[in-house]
Amino acid sequence: MLQVEKGGAKETEQRAVLKITDMDPKFKYEISKIPGGEKIMLCFQCGTCTSDCPVARFSGAYRPRQIIRMTQLGLKKRVLESESLWLCASCFTCTDRCPQDVKVADIIRVLKNLAVKEGYVPPVFKVLASSILDTGYAYRIPEMRIKKREELGLPSLPKGNPQSLAKLTERIGFKKLLEAKSE
């Protein structure tokens, strides 16, 4: 797993020796069968995605090109465990500029979905998910703001509907995923 230290990836992690036993040669085919991941094999590692990426310009940890390469090599565990996967801001600049027409942002979405299935979710996303399930809002609105709205004569915010959300998330299996990974 890529360890992040003050915005920069640890040098030792990046230069680690790859073992052939860590690679799953079928992983790329697996990804290419999932909608959005079809063009994973076309990437020729030119680095356009990373140089365009607004996140990569400020964070030393997030490298779209590296994620694609790890996927091509079949470093399944390493890529799915990687926290950098979750740094993608989904701006799609990489997808727009890729000369090989690789849908980089889509592949990262596919990988995120797989990561959740395998139970790798960063804690912050768990907090967000449970907040939505509890209140219907991703972000808990502070009392002060509700008061301020009343003062300004603004209409009160609509109440979340956790009951129907709970029903929905249970139907689509989201709740199960959430419970599974909290074990």
Next chain:
Amino acid sequence: MEANKSILVIGGGIAGIQASLDLASRGMKVYLVEKTPSIGGRMSQLDKTFPTMDCSMCILAPKMIECFRHPNITLLTYSEVKEVKGSAGNFRVKILKKPRFVDLEKCTGCGECAQHCPVEVPNEFDMGLGVRKAIYVPFPQAVPLKYTIDDENCIKCRLCQRMCKAGSIDYDQQPETIDLNVGAIVVATGFELFDARTRSEYGYGKYQNVLTSLEFERLLSASGPTGGHLLRLSDGRIPRRIAFIQCVGSRSLKGGVSYCSSACCVYATKEGILIREHNPECEVYVFYNDLKVFGKGFQEFVNRAKDEWGVKYVRALPGEVVEDPKTGDLTIWYEDTTENVTKNMKADIVVLCPALVPRVASKELAGILGLELDEFGFMKSKDPLFAPVDTNRPGIYICGYCQGPKDIPESVAQASGSAARAAEVIIVATGKEAH
């Protein structure tokens, strides 16, 4: 049917010139058709050639002159092929000779007319960086060295007519159709540059200091718009750092062409060395995807550029070029893929190496000739392995960049090949070697 001993060559670049000379020296009658006012083609625009660093014009001009003086070659410049009928051994060709409004017999090429012409338009030969007059020769070594009035821009002030001592200006010239009977046809229509404007992230057409490689070649050339002084276009300053970006539109599956243009890595290296020759204090960076230098002596050439000339190579395709509107300086964002780090670099000039694509006009020509094109617009070979210069139509042969991506030595070799194939048609048809 009387077999014809003459051959039509379409395109007056290095491939067309070589094919014409080969055929003419075998005793065959050659008609060399060229669309622009002078033969010479792309090679005449180059400053130097790789990997030998020969002066391009110095090795091309003698061949151009030889074409002009050879008794067996008829030059049909400023002309276009309009119709081709018949079959191998007997093609009937209609050629449109566009009016030059200058009598070729009388014009001495003295240049008095252009000196007085009041109209200035961007010069095609300098890729629009310099200017020419409405009456012009494309470049000083033009063959034939005869002036041409550009009808679109001429304001009919008749100053040139008054100045011309030879009395060669003739405003009443009309387009002329020439009928030819030829036994075989050699096509060598060459290439043009991919439109780098479509890669808007690099800012070509928007930023003044982002150039294409052919524009930059003119900027380096002693016959170019700055007379060989390497200056920045926006402010005339001497550049301190120049960056090349490879594969702009080539090797691209989206909005470009998927093939490798085959010459860019080496010509960028050549231009890099030329920059260091001009000004050893100017840094040169080449951003490449894969360094594809496969020709004879090319790898050694790149090694020499690295070790002896200090040209720096970075394995990365930059994602974006941003201009500082105050200074005109450019910032290149790239990921050094060998270090896995996103970086940015300031540069005074960014040179894009766009894909080389077959000429758009060659599509129309292929229709006239009845030739098949491939998905990119290259003329299709009958068999890519065993008959690369043959086409689907017997008696018509192809060579140079219109057949596929290649460099000058390969174009010349292929031109000789297609000339030999075309000569075969004549020999078979006449039953004997022509003398």
